[in-house]
Amino acid sequence: MKTTSRSFFSSLLALALLFATAVVSDAAPINYGDFSGTSVMYLDVTETANSPGDDEPLYGPPTISGNKLDFDPSGFAATAVPGTPDVTDGQLNFTLMAAPGATLKTINISEGGDFTLFGSGTTSTQVGYGIALGSVVVTEINGSAIAPVALNGASAFGSKNLVADGPVIGASWGLTLSYDVDAALTAANLPLGATKLEIAINDTLLAISEPSSVAFIAKKDFMIDTTIPEPTSMALALLSMVALASSRRR
Numbered sequence: 273m274k275t276t277s278r279s280f281f282s283s284l285l286a287l288a289l290l291f292a293t294a295v296v297s298d299a300a301p302i303n304y305g306d307f308s309g310t311s312v313m314y315l316d317v318t319e320t321a322n323s324p325g326d327d328e329p330l331y332g333p334p335t336i337s338g339n340k341l342d343f344d345p346s347g348f349a350a351t352a353v354p355g356t357p358d359v360t361d362g363q364l365n366f367t368l369m370a371a372p373g374a375t376l377k378t379i380n381i382s383e384g385g386d387f388t389l390f391g392s393g394t395t396s397t398q399v400g401y402g403i404a405l406g407s408v409v410v411t412e413i414n415g416s417a418i419a420p421v422a423l424n425g426a427s428a429f430g431s432k433n434l435v436a437d438g439p440v441i442g443a444s445w446g447l448t449l450s451y452d453v454d455a456a457l458t459a460a461n462l463p464l465g466a467t468k469l470e471i472a473i474n475d476t477l478l479a480i481s482e483p484s485s486v487a488f489i490a491k492k493d494f495m496i497d498t499t500i501p502e503p504t505s506m507a508l509a510l511l512s513m514v515a516l517a518s519s520r521r522r
Contacts, residue, residue: 352479389438391485412468
């Protein structure tokens with residue numbers, strides 16, 4: 273059966289992500305330290321360039337607002353000059369910990385940037401982008417340490433090609449990935465209420481061109497946002513009853 277261009281490209285991007293995780297990089301990782309949010313903490317945030325020929329920093333130092341860890345990459349890009357493909361892969365490692373009394377519910381990752389496709393060619397002139405939560409290990413549930421358990425990962429991919437999306441210069445692209453921590457715990461037959469996770473994220477850009485075309489893609493924004501469960505309706509009802517009883521006593 274003939275593989276479509278889009279499915280072929282997604283497969284190629286997935287292979288690039290897998291290859292990057294297996295590469296032993298000569299680059300020296302950069303540790304940006306710890307970041308405290310409203311109800312979560314990102315500890316030992318470290319980036320590594322996995323693709324040959326690429327050096328750190330790719331992401332650059334992050335900032336935090338609320339529970340959002342925000343990166344503004346300035347050198348994370350892939351360029352395919354006529355006929356030569358290019359892969360750029362970066363990896364983020366960190367410990368994600370909930371503040372006392374909170375648990376980790378969802379990890380939302382979003383990224384975006386711009387891309388260029390020009391020249392003459394076919395759908396084979398493409399750019400692609402992928403996020404892979406390749407390693408998620410829970411080490412603490414409801415504040416109590418447990419033996420480390422590897423949870424299911426998750427990934428998301430996207431692509432643009434010269435025929436469907438170009439020719440174009442400096443157009444925008446974006447990608448999101450949402451990871452349900454509770455669903456991953458349930459799949460691993462563990463109780464709900466993760467409070468500490470060890471996480472590795474691989475992030476890949478891929479550019480492929482033909483002899484008479486050029487492909488370029490750059491990442492300009494990368495954000496990790498962790499959500500905490502809202503109080504349940506039962507908990508809110510109990511709080512209302514307590515408040516009402518206290519008011520009557522007064």
